[in-house]
Amino acid sequence: MTPSYLGKIRSYYARLSEKEKKIANYILDNPDKIIHCTINEVAEDLNVADATVFRFCKRLGFKGYQAMKIALASEVVTPMKHIHEEISDQDNEKAISEKIFKSNIRTLENTLQILDYNSLQKAVQLIQEADRVEFYGTGGSVVVAIDAFHKFIRSGVKAFAFPDSHFQLMSASQLTKNDVAVVISHTGTNNDTIKILNTAIESGAKTIGITSFPKSPISQNVDVALYTSSDETEYRSEALASRIAQLSLIDALYVNLMILNKDKAKNSLEKVRNAISETRI
Known part of the structure; x- marks a missing residue:
């Protein structure tokens, strides 16, 4: 099963420090930009040290910034549908059921990633x-x-x-x-x-x-x-x-x-x- 790396960042979010959340927000808001930036450019944009960005990547299980960029690129270039869609009061029974099941699947995937x-x-x-x-x-x-x-x-x-x-x-x-x-x-x-x-x-x-x-x-x-x-x-x-x-x-x-x-x-x-x-x- 192909992991969602943006999903992995979301699943870790509550566990991150304030500086790490700053980096996470930057990546989540600019996934397309990240894959074209160097670690120095990201650090400069966020006014943090290169080492802080590097440690953030390691925290998520990557060997370094480049490894994270490659993972994100595979996801951003071929976008995956965000399966954890918000349930709307306009949804019918089929749509609600599908969203609930997909949400449960995502919960298990995210938990498996951080296990x-x-x-x-x-x-x-x-x-x-x-x-x-x-x-x-x-x-x-x-x-x-x-x-x-x-x-x-x-x-x-x-x-x-x-x-x-x-x-x-x-x-x-x-x-x-x-x-x-x-x-x-x-x-x-x-x-x-x-x-x-x-x-x-x-x-x-x-x-x-x-x-x-x-x-x-x-x-x-x-x-x-x-x-x-x-x-x-x-x-x-x-x-x-x-x-x-x-x-x-x-x-x-x-x-x-x-x-x-x-x-x-x-x-x-x-x-x-x-x-x-x-x-x-």
Whole structure:
């Protein structure tokens, strides 16, 4: 799948410093101009150092400014339709449905572009070594936490999730240094979720965070942070779109763990299937 490099800049935007946002705005507003400019010309236009522009390119995963120019040129010269179109109240059912599906696809593409596989590996390892894994989320994120429990309970992991934030807080207080708390929050700033995280940390548990903002309190305080990326439109919130990416990250953790523990996972799945089939008799 061909990545959208302008889309990648948009997906990183909330995580950028003020100087980096200045460069990002310049590129987003002048993609055609950028491919004909040198790094010195861009730096001079923005009144920043060449090194600042270079670091910005590296931040996006390019080897340097020239590599970014080449990537942008392939996109600008053969323009891709911006699939994350705004939904209009004039749209019919077909147009609205297509825009929603394309928006969800874009959310997954953007999240995949920023996914740190070293962090993913560390998260899998923490879950692999844990005696107990608890998934926490409040508001819309509680749905993701319950889905995670539904998956991981089939893997042989001692997984738990509670829909009520007070139950989550009590449970977090009982964790130990051998346990892992997975905290899910789009903004990373929800007070209830932060309190649950702090309680888990005080209990000595290892922590994994799934959020969209690296500078949020949750991102800054977990042992391993995994990030999602999504855009907001008039009729769909960024948090709602990010939930799809959160579910996909949970799925990636689950499948990686299942592959690491093939025999244990197979036996656990068999037990679950037998228990469910017996209730249907």
